[in-house]
Amino acid sequence: MRKPLTNFDRMFELMDESGLDAVIGTLPENVTYLTGFWAMTQWVRRGPQTYAFQPARGRGNAAIATSSGLLDLVSDQYVWVDDVRRFEYFQIEVDADARLSDEDAAQLKMLQTPQYKSSVEALVSIIRDNGLENATIGIDEVGITPTCFDELTAALPNVTFRRANSFLQKVRSIKTAEEIERLRGAARVGEMSIEAALAIAAEGVTELDFLSEFNVCTARNGGLPVSICIGFGDRSAMSNVQPSRNQLNPGDVIRFDVGGRYQHYRSDISRCASFGEPSAKVRQYHNALHKGIERGYEIIRPGLPVAQLYEAVMETVRTEGLPHYKRSHVGHGIGLDGYDFPNISPATDAVLEENMVLCLETPYYELGFAGLQVEDMLVVRSDGAESLMTTSGALKVLA
Amino acid sequence: MRKPLTNFDRMFELMDESGLDAVIGTLPENVTYLTGFWAMTQWVRRGPQTYAFQPARGRGNAAIATSSGLLDLVSDQYVWVDDVRRFEYFQIEVDADARLSDEDAAQLKMLQTPQYKSSVEALVSIIRDNGLENATIGIDEVGITPTCFDELTAALPNVTFRRANSFLQKVRSIKTAEEIERLRGAARVGEMSIEAALAIAAEGVTELDFLSEFNVCTARNGGLPVSICIGFGDRSAMSNVQPSRNQLNPGDVIRFDVGGRYQHYRSDISRCASFGEPSAKVRQYHNALHKGIERGYEIIRPGLPVAQLYEAVMETVRTEGLPHYKRSHVGHGIGLDGYDFPNISPATDAVLEENMVLCLETPYYELGFAGLQVEDMLVVRSDGAESLMTTSGALKVLA
Numbered sequence: 001m002r003k004p005l006t007n008f009d010r011m012f013e014l015m016d017e018s019g020l021d022a023v024i025g026t027l028p029e030n031v032t033y034l035t036g037f038w039a040m041t042q043w044v045r046r047g048p049q050t051y052a053f054q055p056a057r058g059r060g061n062a063a064i065a066t067s068s069g070l071l072d073l074v075s076d077q078y079v080w081v082d083d084v085r086r087f088e089y090f091q092i093e094v095d096a097d098a099r100l101s102d103e104d105a106a107q108l109k110m111l112q113t114p115q116y117k118s119s120v121e122a123l124v125s126i127i128r129d130n131g132l133e134n135a136t137i138g139i140d141e142v143g144i145t146p147t148c149f150d151e152l153t154a155a156l157p158n159v160t161f162r163r164a165n166s167f168l169q170k171v172r173s174i175k176t177a178e179e180i181e182r183l184r185g186a187a188r189v190g191e192m193s194i195e196a197a198l199a200i201a202a203e204g205v206t207e208l209d210f211l212s213e214f215n216v217c218t219a220r221n222g223g224l225p226v227s228i229c230i231g232f233g234d235r236s237a238m239s240n241v242q243p244s245r246n247q248l249n250p251g252d253v254i255r256f257d258v259g260g261r262y263q264h265y266r267s268d269i270s271r272c273a274s275f276g277e278p279s280a281k282v283r284q285y286h287n288a289l290h291k292g293i294e295r296g297y298e299i300i301r302p303g304l305p306v307a308q309l310y311e312a313v314m315e316t317v318r319t320e321g322l323p324h325y326k327r328s329h330v331g332h333g334i335g336l337d338g339y340d341f342p343n344i345s346p347a348t349d350a351v352l353e354e355n356m357v358l359c360l361e362t363p364y365y366e367l368g369f370a371g372l373q374v375e376d377m378l379v380v381r382s383d384g385a386e387s388l389m390t391t392s393g394a395l396k397v398l399a
Numbered sequence: 400m401r402k403p404l405t406n407f408d409r410m411f412e413l414m415d416e417s418g419l420d421a422v423i424g425t426l427p428e429n430v431t432y433l434t435g436f437w438a439m440t441q442w443v444r445r446g447p448q449t450y451a452f453q454p455a456r457g458r459g460n461a462a463i464a465t466s467s468g469l470l471d472l473v474s475d476q477y478v479w480v481d482d483v484r485r486f487e488y489f490q491i492e493v494d495a496d497a498r499l500s501d502e503d504a505a506q507l508k509m510l511q512t513p514q515y516k517s518s519v520e521a522l523v524s525i526i527r528d529n530g531l532e533n534a535t536i537g538i539d540e541v542g543i544t545p546t547c548f549d550e551l552t553a554a555l556p557n558v559t560f561r562r563a564n565s566f567l568q569k570v571r572s573i574k575t576a577e578e579i580e581r582l583r584g585a586a587r588v589g590e591m592s593i594e595a596a597l598a599i600a601a602e603g604v605t606e607l608d609f610l611s612e613f614n615v616c617t618a619r620n621g622g623l624p625v626s627i628c629i630g631f632g633d634r635s636a637m638s639n640v641q642p643s644r645n646q647l648n649p650g651d652v653i654r655f656d657v658g659g660r661y662q663h664y665r666s667d668i669s670r671c672a673s674f675g676e677p678s679a680k681v682r683q684y685h686n687a688l689h690k691g692i693e694r695g696y697e698i699i700r701p702g703l704p705v706a707q708l709y710e711a712v713m714e715t716v717r718t719e720g721l722p723h724y725k726r727s728h729v730g731h732g733i734g735l736d737g738y739d740f741p742n743i744s745p746a747t748d749a750v751l752e753e754n755m756v757l758c759l760e761t762p763y764y765e766l767g768f769a770g771l772q773v774e775d776m777l778v779v780r781s782d783g784a785e786s787l788m789t790t791s792g793a794l795k796v797l798a
Contacts, residue, residue, distance in 0.1 A: 027445050040639050044626045044658070045737055046426050046445075047541055047564075072637035091725045091764075092638070098767025101633060108766060141545045142445055146562065149545075163545065165446075212619055219614035222607075224624060227443045234500060238471035239491070240439050259443070326490040338444055365490075367507060368497025 002078045003178040005033050005336075011171045012057040021059050021135035023164050024123070025052035026143030029336040030168050032264055035064050035081040037074055042143070049119035049148055052081070053126045060130030065122035068115060075106035085126060087116040120151040127156060138164025166341075173333050173341040175355045179265065180379055183334065183357050186260060186267035187377045187388040189223040194256050194271050195391070197230070201275055201398050203250065207232055207243035210254075218260050226266065226338070229257040232275075236371040239363065250276040253370040254398075257363070259338055266338045268359045269389070270375030273396040286372045286395040288321035289362040292330070293374045293393055296360045300378070300385035306342050306350040313344075317362055331360040334377060356380040357388070401477045402577040404432050404735075410570045411456040420458050420534035422563050423522070424451035425542030428735040429567050431663055434463050434480040436473055441542070448518035448547055451480070452525045459529030464521035467514060474505035484525060486515040519550040526555060537563025565740075572732050572740040574754045579778055581664040582733065582756050586776045586787040588622040589666035593655050594790070596629070600674055600797050602649065606631055606642035609653075617659050625665065625737070628656040631674075635770040638762065649675040652769040653797075656762070658737055665737045667758045668788070669774030672795040685771045685794040687720035688761040691729070692773045692792055695759045699777070699784035705741050705749040712743075716761055730759040733776060755779040756787070 015023060025034045028043040034052035041048035050066040063083035066074070068090035092111055094100070100108065116122035127133065133156060141163040144152070153161060175183070196217035197210040207230050215225045231241030232248050236255035248254070252275045259268040272286060295316035296309060310330055317325045333340030334357055342350035344358065361375035374393040379386040414422060424433045427442040433451035440447035449465040462482035465473065467489035491510055493499070499507065515521035526532065532555060540562040543551070552560060574582070595616035596609040606629050614624045630640030631647050635654035647653070651674045658667040671685060694715035695708060709729055716724045732739030733756055741749035743757065760774035773792040778785040 029445070040626055040641075046428070069638055073639050073641065076637060076641065076643075089727050090638070091727065092636075093723070093763070093765040093768075095765050095767035098633070100767050104633065104636065104766040107637070145564075146540045146545070146548075165544075208621075212621075215618035215623075216615050219618050219624075220611055222611075224614075225618070227439055234497070234503065237491075237503065238475060238506070239468055239489070240472050242439075242472065242475065244475075324492070328488050328490065364492070366492040366494050367503040368494035368499050369492075 003176070004036060004080045005176060005179055007171060007174050007176050010174050011054070014167065014171055015056045018138070018167060019136055020056060020138045020162070020164070021132055022053060022055040022130070023138040023167065024140060025054070025168060026140040028143070030140050030143065033172055033336055035062070036077060036079045037064055037066070038077060038264055039066055039070050040073060041067065041070065047145065049144065051119065051123050053123065055130055055132070060132065063126040065119055065126060068111065071107050071110045074110065075103045083126070084110055085116060085122040086110060086113060087119050087122045089115065118151070120148050120155065123152065124155045127159065132159065134158045136160040136162065138162050138167050140165045140168055169341040172335055173356055174353055175335060175357050179335060180355065180357060182263040182265040183377065184388050186223070186262035186265045187269060188390065189218055189221045189262050190258055190260050190267035190269045191389065191391050192221060193217040193260070194258065194269065198254070198273055198396070198398065201248060201254070203248060205248045207235070207246050211243035214258065223260045223262040225260050227259040231255050231371060234368060234370065237365045237367050237369060238371065239365050241371070248275050251279070253278070253282055253372065255371045255373055257373055257375065264336060266334055266336065267377065268334055268338055268375060269377060270361060270363065270373040271391065271393065271396065272372055273398055275398050278395065278397060282370060282372065283395065284321040285364060288317045288325070289364055289372055290374050290393050291320040292317035292362040293360055293376055297378070297385045297387070300352060300380055302352055302354045302380060302382060304352045306344055306348050306352060307346050309352065310344050310346050313360070313362060322364065325364065327363070330362055331358055333357060334359050352380050354380055354382050402575070403435060403479045404575060404578055406570060406573050406575050409573050410453070413566065413570055414455045417537065417566060418535055419455060419537045419561070419563070420531055421452060421454040421529070422537040422566065423539060424453070424567060425539040427542070429539050429542065432571055432735055434461070435476060435478045436463055436465070437476060437663055438465055438469050439472060440466065440469065446544065448543065450518060450522050452522065454529055454531070459531065462525040464518055464525060467510065470506050470509045473509065474502045482525070483509055484515060484521040485509060485512060486518050486521045488514065519547050519554065522551065523554045526558065531558065533557045535559040535561065537561050537566050539564045539567055568740040571734055572755055573752055574734060574756050578664065578734060579754065579756060581662040582776065583787050585622070585659060585661035585664045585666035586668065587789065588617055588620045588661050589657055589659050589668045590788065590790050591620060592616040592659070593657065593668065593670050597653070597672055597795070597797065600647060600653070602647060604647045606634070606645050610642035613657065622659045622661040624659050626658040630654050630770060633767060633769065636764045636766050636768060637770065638764050640770070647674055650678070652677070652681060652771065654770045654772055656772055656774065663735060665733055665735065666776065667733055667737055667774060668776060669760060669762065669772040670790065670792065670795065671771055672797055674797050677794065677796060681769060681771065682794065683720040684763060687716045687724070688763055688771055689773050689792050690719040691716035691761040692759055692775055696777070696784045696786065699751060699779055701751055701753045701779060701781060703751045705743055705747050705751060706745050708751065709743050709745050712759070712761060721763065724763065726762070729761055730757055732756060733758050751779050753779055753781050
């Protein structure tokens with residue numbers, strides 16, 4: 001029933017292509033992706049170290065190096081990696097008279113394994129025990145601190161370490177079925193939260209009131225707000241507009257560009273509404289932006305060069321009513337990170353592949369006027385695009 | 400009315416002591432601290448780069464290097480640094496017929512400044528324009544990617560870069576009045592959210608129901624949940640217990656160890672309740688843990704060695720009813736990060752200083768029994784501890 005998140009086939013294939021004997025995840029996204037382990041401290045802070053070690057096929061056993069204080073999360077979560085090495089001291093008592101739950105018994109067993117002095121010492125032991133002291137190992141260079149990396153390379157002078165952050169982004173870009181279902185859930189919570197906020201639209205209501213409704217709905221549905229941009233009227237033209245005391249007035253554009261987290265996966269969705277009848281300019285521009293997205297849906301299929309998707313969307317927006325439309329990209333992958341590979345830009349040689357999950361977006365920001373945007377989440381399927389949206393991207397006119 | 404967050408006096412003093420000509424913040428916490436700028440992308444993702452440059456007193460002008468796409472946030476927030484250098488392309492249009500708001504006009508002005516190719520190119524220009532090509536510069540090594548750091552050192556071969564993450568932690572450890580008020584607000588939202596969750600206690604209610612009430616209350620009060628541990632019964636003994644479908648039963652301990660964010664500042668609070676009459680063991684142990692915290696309040700004053708605070712709290716817990724109590728630390732600083740300097744452990748030579756804000760905590764985890772904990776937020780004042788709590792840390796017995 002419970003399935004790993006990892007796309008093992010793709011990972012092993014890319015490791016072979018790249019000549020990597022193993023790869024080490026150090027960012028929280030990569031640790032969760034490779035092992036299932038949501039190591040709270042590294043997700044909510046910068047600095048705490050947890051590593052996921054993944055050898056190439058047949059080159060050893062996957063392993064985790066984490067703090068002794070996080071072992072309860074290993075035992076309580078679905079973690080598909082068995083070799084868990086702990087570092088640093090953490091005190092846990094045991095009631096000798098009690099019958100322990102399975103989770104507590106599993107935690108206790110891990111607490112009885114050797115205690116390494118540091119995250120790096122635990123990682124070094126893993127690499128040594130897999131016989132990889134002379135190997136080529138990719139390491140996600142962004143999540144390990146420079147001090148830890150120095151210790152690692154000093155302890156293993158014959159390992160060739162290669163930066164592997166972008167390698168892991170490429171592995172993660174083709175989603176497994178489990179990931180797609182979580183992303184579908186994330187999208188649903190995001191859409192419901194937009195609907196909940198729109199439901200209180202009335203003259204004098206503030207952007208902060210919208211934020212509150214949005215976040216409450218997200219909380220009620222098991223999500224976490226991450227980056228919530230909500231703007232009314234000319235504030236909607238601020239690309240990252242943070243909700244303020246600005247009040248809703250008749251004729252205002254309302255722009256949402258909102259991202260949350262659900263079962264660790266991200267959403268990123270944009271919808272716009274008009275509070276009362278929109279101006280002809282708002283209608284025309286928004287319609288052009290929406291047509292660009294619809295064009296994207298028509299042509300998305302495995303094998304399509306991403307740069308062609310960019311060009312087709314841009315061209316459609318320009319011909320459908322926004323002739324001066326300029327934009328560096330029209331979307332990006334999404335998964336455990338809000339911006340996964342690929343970026344839908346003209347400069348990429350990436351090609352769409354089956355089971356990529358994309359945010360396709362056409363934002364337009366005009367200071368003194370408004371910000372207008374459509375952003376959908378979708379899956380690249382063998383026969384075309386499957387939308388993860390249940391609401392229309394068209395401009396919603398509130399009576 | 401609006402006040403910088405930075406403790407400038409302490410920062411300049413520590414820079415002089417350390418022989419630093421300038422310091423560069425690269426983590427989101429340090430950028431916000433040094434400039435007031437909440438650079439959304441670096442807060443919600445790992446990888447996007449924004450830098451805060453701060454010279455020593457009289458050595459130049461503070462500056463920000465950030466993406467062109469974040470300039471709306473610079474203009475819409477209270478940012479007390481004027482020199483903002485932007486990198487990369489971002490398209491914004493302007494309605495020539497409109498009268499721009501002050502925020503939009505400010506954004507437009509910044510968009511008309513030179514566009515640097517990369518975060519590092521912008522940062523190099525700042526260092527050069529301040530005449531510091533041969534200087535000793537501290538850089539927060541955790542937030543800059545290795546690739547960017549390599550580019551930086553290649554471009555400025557005569558700068559001596561020193562790792563400054565712990566330096567900035569020490570600067571941030573003595574809070575300004577503005578920071579203390581935000582932390583007070585964060586604590587208040589956390590306490591209200593605990594109360595809101597406890598209000599639904601009934602047989603059969605789940606930990607997830609509690610989480611929902613907690614997060615909804617946090618959202619209604621302008622906060623964001625960050626790390627929310629809520630456990631009932633024997634699950635309360637998991638140190639990082641993540642809410643599950645576990646149902647509340649008569650006699651259960653309920654343990655909260657909860658952290659949120661409010662106006663960018665963190666809370667970290669623990670409270671325990673008993674659903675119905677607690678066992679004698681629960682009463683005795685929790686009382687001992689609470690007495691430890693009360694002892695801390697009695698002795699906290701500027702000048703007290705942190706290791707002595709640790710020893711006094713531990714000793715009190717042991718003599719008051721938990722003789723086998725062991726623990727690596729009994730708290731930590733709190734601010735923009737959930738764990739600020741100092742750590743309240745036996746191994747530190749840190750000394751309490753006026754306007755440190757601390758979490759003082761006595762957690763106890765016994766598998767098969769329960770987790771019990773008190774954690775208060777408090778300010779070190781010239782005449783002793785000022786609690787930021789409005790609720791008691793004593794065990795709450797729910798009828």
